[in-house]
Amino acid sequence: MAKDRKIDLVILGLLFHEDLTGYDIKKRIDGGISFFWKGSFGSIYPALADMEKSGYVEKRGVQTKGRREKILYHITDKGIDALKEWLNVEQAANDLKYETMLKLYFGGAQDKGTALKNIRYFEDQVKSDLAVLRVYQENLKKVMDQKDHIYYYLTVTFGIDTYEAYLKWCGRAKKILGGMEE
Amino acid sequence: MAKDRKIDLVILGLLFHEDLTGYDIKKRIDGGISFFWKGSFGSIYPALADMEKSGYVEKRGVQTKGRREKILYHITDKGIDALKEWLNVEQAANDLKYETMLKLYFGGAQDKGTALKNIRYFEDQVKSDLAVLRVYQENLKKVMDQKDHIYYYLTVTFGIDTYEAYLKWCGRAKKILGGMEE
DNA sequence: CCGCAGATATATCGTTTTGATATATCTATT
């Protein structure tokens, strides 16, 4: 792989299953993988253009039924090799940025109520995200026997497990802060 | 706050407790808050220069004992206001990027062994990070009565809780993948 | 006491990513 862009691997991974437009790719990223990865048009389109030039993907059926242009991308053998190479490298950067924790850490600069408010906001966020994941999980149980779905199932389970741990922590944090004299 | 830079708030939050050099700030970020926030020199130094110009921080005691320059930064009232304003806003972006989950999600492109290898690598990472956090927690228990430490304690607890959830998931994921026919 | 490795300290640069915006077409609804 020439460049050191993570978005390239995300795109290749998605294209491995099916041909997609840039817009489709964005939808996939905002869908079932959004709780562990993000990506914007500003990185997707340039990456597609670059990878097309260097032969990792190719344009397929620039469909112009009617008038509107729509560019479907297809992964090449070179692209598949790059994807597999990345999967084989025993290394992974897991970058977490919890603004909630940052605010809590600096909590001493404000009153206890502010800290509690931020924890409650976090709790609400987590609860709604968790509800979405549980729906994914229910839908998956019906097709669990299909070979490829096991990997999707594992990531969804990961999300649910961590979100449940967050909620438990929220409960305890509220108790500790609540039972603390100002 | 003029610009929309998160690093500004991190710096202000750290400077609220004590005057620091850019290098000190980097050390603090790499220390007890590294598991929920990151920051590089490439963002710290430009942010300090900007914030000094706009009056959020000021240079203190450009110590030149001997010869070597060392710039200590001090938070101003304007800086404290900006920090408190941020803490009061009921909003927080928690951005998670787990390359491990990404690889697992695309696992269908490779064999089961590769997926297992990546889970084991993740497990090792988590175990060593968890050990560090437990040491932090032990040290904190001794000073838990001190008012400001409660916030630090809560963030450390959050890290431990989530890492423990990760480990439980790793165990189950290995079982599920292990008991799966290729 | 000299050498030298490693920590301290500031700073910059190219690359990647974000988040917002612009533009235009297609589709379903009222």
Next chain:
DNA sequence: AATAGATATATCAAAACGATATATCTGCGG
């Protein structure tokens, strides 16, 4: 027929990363 919302591509300024350059200070072994 109007129009709101989804589809689709693309670009740009701003933010952050990660690597590198430079230089000094400190402690340790030979």
